[in-house]
Amino acid sequence: MRKSLPARLGLSAVGLLVALLFFFPTYWMFTTALKTPGEVLSPKYDLIPFSATVENFTSALTKPGFLTYLTNSLIVTVGAVLCALVAGVLAAVPLSRFKFRGRKGFLLLVLVAQLAPVEALFIPMYLLMRDAGLLNTLPSLLLIYFVTTLPFTIWMLYGFVNGIPYELEEAAMIDGCSQAGAFRRVTLPLLGPGLVTTSVFSFITAWNEFLFALVFMRDKDKQTLPVWLSSFKTAFSIDWGGIMAASAIYAVPALIFFLIVQRKLVSGMTAGAVKG
Secondary structure, three states, X not given: OOOOHHHHHHHHHHHHHHHHHHHHHHHHHHHHXXXXXXXXXXXXXXXXXXXXXXXXXXXXXXXXXXXXXXXXXXHHXXXXXXXXXXXXXXXXXXXXXXXXXXXXXXXHHHHHHHHOOHHHHHHHHHHHHHXXXXXXXXXXXXXXXXXXXXXXXXXXXXXXXXXOOHHHHHHHHHOOOOXXXXXXXXXXXXXXXXXXXXXXXXXXXXXXXXXXXXXXXXXXXXXXXXXXXXXXXXXXXXXXXXXXXXHHHHHHHXXXXXXXXXXXXHHHHHHOOOOO
C-alpha cells in the first residue's frame, strides 16, 4: 500500500535524524583531529575547526612503531578471517546438507561458544599458549582471533547454506557433476554474499580486539593498532587531538574493506535470514 506524501516525508525525516545521530560521533572525531591543542581543550566546542591543522595526523603517522603495528594488525586480522571462512564453510555445509547423529548437539555447542564471553576464556587460553610456547608470537594471536571468530562464522554460514536449495546441487549432479563439483560450481558462488557478510563482522571483531594483543604480546614490535592507540594516553596527560587523529587513521582499513565488499553486503545480510 502506497504511503501518503506526509507519511513519506515523516519517515524520511526520522531516517535522516537517526543517520545524523550515528554520524555525529564520527564527525566529532574528525573535527577534533583537525583542531589545535588550544581548541581541543577549549570549553566552547566549535562544529567547524577554524584553525584546521594536520599536525595531529602527522604526529600520529610518524609515531614510532606505527607501520609495525599496522602490519601486525593486518596479518593477524586478515589471516584469522580467511582461516575462519575456510573452516566455517567446511563445517557449515555438512551441518546443513547431511543428517547425522550429534548434529543438533554440535549446533548447540557452536551457539553456546558464540554466547560465551571471550573474557571467560582468557586465563585458559593464556595457559595453553604458555605451555605450547606460543606466547609473544603473531601466530598465537592469529590463532586466538581465529578461535574467537569461528563460532560466529559457522553459525552465520549455516544459515546462508540453508537458504540455498539443495535441488540446485542435485540438478548439477544429474547433469554430470560430482557432489564436490556441484558445490563448487553452484552453491559456492551463491554463497558469496554470505561469505562477504560474515567476513565483515569477523574482520571488525578481530580488528578491534585489544586485551589479547596487550597481554599476550609482550614485545612492542608484536603488538597491534588497538594497543598503539592506548599509547596516546600517559599517566600525566592525554593527547586528545592525537587520539582522534589516530582513531581516524585506525578506521581507514576497515572502511576500505567495507567499501570493497559493500555491494554484496546488503544482499548477504538479508539472504542469511531466509532459513536456519
